[in-house]
Amino acid sequence: MSAYAAPVRDMRFVIEDVVGLGRVAALPGLEGTDGDLLEQILAEAGKLAGGVLAPLNEIGDRQGSRLENGVVRTPDGFADGYRQFIEGGWNGVAFEEEWGGMGLPWLVATALQEMWQASNLAFGLCPLLTQAAIDALREVGSEEQKRLYLPKLVSGEWTGTMNLTEPQAGTDLAAIRTRAEKMDDGSYRLRGQKIFITYGDHDFTDNIVHLVLARSPDGIEGTKGLSLYIVPKFLVNPDGSLGARNDAKPISVEHKLGIHASPTCVMAYGENEGAVGYLVGEENRGIEYMFIMMNNARLAVGLQGLAIAERAYQQAVDYARNRVQSRALQGSAGPVSIIHHPDVRRMLMTMKAQIEAMRGLIYDVAAAIDVADRHPDATERRKAQARVDLLIPVAKAWCTDAAVEICSTGVQVHGGMGFIEETGAAQHYRDARITPIYEGANGIQALDLVGRKVARDGGAAMDAFLVDVDATLAALAGDDPALAHLRDRLSAGRDALARATDWVVATMPKDPAAAASPSALFLKLFGLVAGGWLMARSALAARDALTAGANGDASWLETKLVTARHYADHLLSQAPSLLAAIEAGGTTVMALAEDQF
Amino acid sequence: MSAYAAPVRDMRFVIEDVVGLGRVAALPGLEGTDGDLLEQILAEAGKLAGGVLAPLNEIGDRQGSRLENGVVRTPDGFADGYRQFIEGGWNGVAFEEEWGGMGLPWLVATALQEMWQASNLAFGLCPLLTQAAIDALREVGSEEQKRLYLPKLVSGEWTGTMNLTEPQAGTDLAAIRTRAEKMDDGSYRLRGQKIFITYGDHDFTDNIVHLVLARSPDGIEGTKGLSLYIVPKFLVNPDGSLGARNDAKPISVEHKLGIHASPTCVMAYGENEGAVGYLVGEENRGIEYMFIMMNNARLAVGLQGLAIAERAYQQAVDYARNRVQSRALQGSAGPVSIIHHPDVRRMLMTMKAQIEAMRGLIYDVAAAIDVADRHPDATERRKAQARVDLLIPVAKAWCTDAAVEICSTGVQVHGGMGFIEETGAAQHYRDARITPIYEGANGIQALDLVGRKVARDGGAAMDAFLVDVDATLAALAGDDPALAHLRDRLSAGRDALARATDWVVATMPKDPAAAASPSALFLKLFGLVAGGWLMARSALAARDALTAGANGDASWLETKLVTARHYADHLLSQAPSLLAAIEAGGTTVMALAEDQF
Incomplete structure (x- = not known):
């Protein structure tokens, strides 16, 4: 629709x-x-x-x-x-x-x-x-694996899947039971069941390349005994042609809240002779390799949050322009389209501002990936990679939490029609709900952020980020009142983030549970400030383009200044208020016994 | 499930x-x-x-x-x-x-x-x-109408419906086209179509009493020409027995995001000989009577928000107690149930704290309704009614917005299982989404609050509310550190609310669109503070009971102190940060042209 x-x-x-x-x-x-x-x-x-x-x-x-x-x-x-x-x-x-x-x-x-x-x-x-x-x-693939699989995967002639989860092993991959047995020919036979396998089977392509995390033949317990295997749906001959059907198949498709077209499969490996698999890289380094897959996938899921939010926004704007209802508060002869009503505009402006901040943040991380991949200077590559690592959990969790809110607001803009499935706004609300869950639930992203990305290096990567924010703050200095306003709010957010970082770095070694208790709020604070930083850069870019003479683009560029200010007043302004809950640590979060809930 | x-x-x-x-x-x-x-x-x-x-x-x-x-x-x-x-x-x-x-x-x-x-x-x-x-x-029913309909409706032998909305007339009831024609016998014939009629038809009872808002025979335009009519599914004989089938019927049932069991009907009135209707009260006072129905229904929808949030919370706690995954951060021999993980606890505590605040607020309004209905002193009745009128939009909108968030958090606690329909958490997320929409979308509640409930009396009802908050603040004084903490946050919230109220009262007469722009945020601020006031009263009641000797209830009563503090740190602490967006008024909200979105 x-x-x-x-x-x-x-x-x-x-x-x-x-x-x-x-x-x-x-x-x-x-x-x-x-x-x-x-x-x-x-x-x-x-x-x-x-x-x-x-x-x-x-x-x-x-x-x-x-x-x-x-x-x-x-x-x-x-x-x-x-x-x-x-x-x-x-x-x-x-x-x-x-x-x-x-x-x-x-x-x-x-x-x-x-x-x-x-x-x-x-x-x-x-x-x-x-x-x-x-x-x-x-x-980490071998040359032979690259030669056999990469061209087909890059072209899309074949598709790939990620097989981690089992019923008892979600976040806790140490509990994985699917196991691999080594054959004389160097291949493996896998046996076990995987759940939540996205596009585990489909009718798009002739073959599917499953990457499966399974317990190595030596049977070491925990995550240290896991290896990564290629398990193709159809075996691949040395010349690239397809061979026999592998013993790997979908046994059910989940009935989900949203993304109905995406087949979420329960996959059975090795119900008969065993699923033929090929070790990727070295044995027992599966977790490490999985993180290679996960890291970019996490950014991609953050991007999904941005994307579905943009879709919901476009639909809401379209409805608000066309639905005529009631006179304008500021005066009008007859009923007007609801985009003229203040609260509808507020909803749309807040959606728009948050989406622009999300886009800035995710694209900025993407650029850092390019630098980390290709910069000729190793120090620059390392610095860029540290920035990527720091921001990926923020991009994933902040953007997907926001996506759920934005799609919910999108339903609200439609009033009663939003609740009717045929309108389509409800689909976004349902679809978006998966994004804070998969590729590491947002609570896991927050824990990753406070633990591995902030506390472990004593806040060094964060300090480097704050230096960049300070440079933007310096650029906002001057007489322009719109920019001064933005500067004040960004500065307050930046100080709150610095203070929260000090708290995390000081607390984590002493009391990890206390440091983890407000981790989601720390992530939100970081997201708000990082988004504010990007909105400030957006406003500066717009201001510079306006100053340079906008070639008829002035009206469009001015919206960027308005949106940045809206972000500052309606979103970034919340950042310092999160300190209260962050600095409370585990005081109330960890206080109750299990039966007191 | x-x-x-x-x-x-x-x-x-x-x-x-x-x-x-x-x-x-x-x-x-x-x-x-x-x-x-x-x-x-x-x-x-x-x-x-x-x-x-x-x-x-x-x-x-x-x-x-x-x-x-x-x-x-x-x-x-x-x-x-x-x-x-x-x-x-x-x-x-x-x-x-x-x-x-x-x-x-x-x-x-x-x-x-x-x-x-x-x-x-x-x-x-x-x-x-x-x-x-x-x-x-x-x-406003006549004695005869009361005699014929009330006993059956009170017992539930018959059910009632509210018929307001038409395709072109949602919030804007002035656009209603269903019209009534007067017959010689004093009855009316109604013709028109109504949409979104909850339980417009069903198989629970022998009869259904539709209350229908329609244009009076004199054809005055706008809301001033609307009257309220009783249109029974089956006509009712003077002895209460059922007569002929009326010309009023459901012609479709909507396919909705949630509350699937509730039939949301398109109702056709008078497709043949005209639907027989009976005027309720006086002609052209239909809107006024509708508000009698709407006002309590709005509180009831706020209560639905509380209710579904409680349901989602119970389900999330149950899952968190039973799902075993990963070791505890604070140390454990093996994997533990996820209720031991800090971020899961944070989610549950925030759900719990907000639910308790919502319950306090709604029950407090209910008690005020009793006082407004029954107090022997007219001044007390009037004061109580002013409090009810002030708080109903807050109870409706704040509790339903929170319900959507809480049900979303409930899904999140379940991880991937939350997205699977059979788990049941997703149903709450879908069902809850209607509550911010119906009985007056939450934007309308916010407009009602700032316009009719705050600005119109120059903030008098709000001042009376703040006096009560001040009394609670005085009761929180003393040496108890837990209560002192609560006092400080409630005091900061109270001051922000008072300042925002001054802003609304000063702005509304000069620039209604500016005053309306942040109305939803004003409502949220009010909700946070009102909820904080109730949590403070809860903490005081628990403290008093503990002091009096709790008869073995000490553990339970102490949770009330913990929950109140959690509310203060995690929710009430956000209240002052809303001032930035409120005092920005329409600056950014009203800035863009329609085509700039």
Whole structure:
């Protein structure tokens, strides 16, 4: 029911003027990336997203994927949409040309991913998981594995999956029971059951490459005994042709709150002769390799949050422009469209401001990935990687928590019609709800942030972040009252974040449970401030462009100043208030006995 | 999949010790209401809610109500559940014995309503709407109408509906087109279509009493030309027996995000000979009468927010106690149930604290309704009514916004299982989403608050509220560090609310759109402070009971002190930060042109 138009103008502004395409295009191997190329790619991708994938979104929700005679059938049109997607070469844009990719910057690929996820979140999961499999194989696959699998995965001729979870092993991967037995030919036989396997089976492609975390033959307990295996749906002959059907199959598809078109499978490995698997990298380093897959997938899920929020926003704006109801408070002859009513505008402005902050943050992390991958200076690469590591849990959790709120607000803008399924706003609200859960629930992201990313290095990565915020604060100095306002709120948020960081660093060694108790609130504080930092950079970029003479763009650029100020007043202003709960630590959180709840 | 146990202990504590049963039992006609009676009633109702209605909740979601051959079929077991409900006499507990009710205080009836709504929100809507119809007929029905309809509605032998909305007339009732024509016999014939009619048809009872807002025969435009009519499904003979089928019927049932068991009907009135209707009260006073129905219904919807939040909390606690995953951060031999993990506890504590604040607030309003209805002193009645009027939009909107958040957190506590429909947590998330929408979307509540309830009397009702908060602040004075902490946060919240009130009162006459722009945030600030006030009273009541010697209840009473402190640190602490956005008024909210969104 709802159209999606890729926000190309906003994407270009963030890429070129806020994050800085120049900085990325200066990296070795990315020299050709300029504004013209960017415009062309975004426009082309926007056509596929808006014209093909977006209209499938509602069909996918209504029909869902289902298991029929042992194979998964996706909704009408999905397989054809996938065919168009890979024929356009979109599956491998950020991967090396060596494997058939386009070798584009992550910064650009991220904007494209935003389109796939916004137009059709359930569809977009399939390439997202393939990308995670590619990441793992690129980094730790053998030359033979790369040769056999990477070209097909990069082109999208085959897809990839990530198999971690078992009924007793969700967050706690140490409890994994699926096990591998070593064969004389060097291959393995896997036996066990995995749950929550996204696109564990489907009808898009001839083959599926499952990456499965399983207990190594030596049977060491805990996470130290886990290895990573390639388990293809169909075995692959040395010449790349398909061989026998492997003993790996979907045995049910979950009935979920949302993303109905994405088949969430229970996978049975080795119910008969054992599923043939091939060790990736070394034995018992599976967890380490999984994190290679997870890390980029976490950023991609944060991006899903941004994407579905943008979709919900577009739908809400469309409804608010067209639904006529009641006179304007500020006076009008007759009823007006509800976009004129203050509270509806407030909802839309807050959605818009938060979305722009999320986009800035995620694209900024993507640019840091490019720097970490390609900068000629090792120190710069290391610094960029530290920034990526610091911000990934924030991008994942803050953006997905916000997505749920924004999609909920999107329903609210529609009034009663929002609760009617045919309107489509409710689908976003349902679909978005998975994003704070998968690829590490947001509580796990928060724990990762306070533990591994902040406390472990004594706040060093955070200090480097605050130095960058201070540079932006310095740039906001001056006589412009709109920027001064932003500066004051960002400064207050920055100080609160610094104080909270000191508290985390001091508390974690003494009392980890106390430090972990408010970890989600620490993450929220960080997200608000990081978002404010990006909004400040957005406002500065807009101001500079206005000063330079905007070539008719003044009206559009001025919205960036308004949105930044709205973010400052309505969102960033909350940041310091989180200190109360953070500094309370475990006082009340850890106080009750189990039976007192 | 999830059990519901009525939180009788908490309900009694709030009724007896926080709000004060004594104050209500001192009112004329309510003298017999004591703790023993209360315990007995709550226990009995709890059995029906937990044993009969709660198990129907999931069936209702799965089957939904549907239109078959022109009549609505409710899910299996619902009609029998309704029969048990009315046989227990629960439908009319708060109404006069004259009409077959029990004449209990609203304070007590509210606790019972919490149980019906928590056990089965979709079921609970039916008596909620009947109650609204009873309210209107009690106040403005003719003696004959009261005689014919009230006993059947109070007993629940018939149910009632509210018919306001039409496709073009949601919030804007001035746009209503359904019209009434006057007949020679004094009756009317109605013609038009109404949408979103809750329980517009069903198979619980022999008859349904539709209260329909329609344009009067004189055809005056706008809301001033609307009258209220009784349109029974079956005409009622003077002896109370049923006559002919009226020309009023359901023509479709909506496919909704949640509350699937509640039939949301499109109703066609007068497709043939015209639907026979009877004028309620005077012509062209329909809007005024509708507000009689709406006002209590708004409180009841706020109560639904509390109820579904409690249900989601119980389910989340149950899961967190039973799901074993990962070792404890504070050290444990093996994996522990997740209720031991700090972020899970934080989620549960915040749910719990907010729910207790919501319960306190809603029950306090219910007690004020009793005082407004029955106090012998007219000044006291007037003061109590002013308090009710002030707090109803807050109770409705703050509690329902919180309900959506709490049910979302409930899903999150379940991790991946929360996204699987069979778990049941997702149903609460879907069901809860209607509560900020119906009976006046929360934006309308906020506008009502800042316009009619705060600005119109120059802040007088708010000043009276703040005087009560100050009395509680004075009671918090002393050496107890836990209470001092609470006092400081409540004091800061109170000051922010007072300042925001001054801003609203000063701004509304000059610039209504600016005053309305942050109205939802003003309401949130008010809700946080009002909730904090109730939590402070809860803490004081617990402290007093502990001081008096708790008879083995010390452990339970101490949780009230912990929960109050958690509320202060994690929720009330946010209140002052809302001032930034409130005092920004329309600066950014009203800044963009329509096409700049």
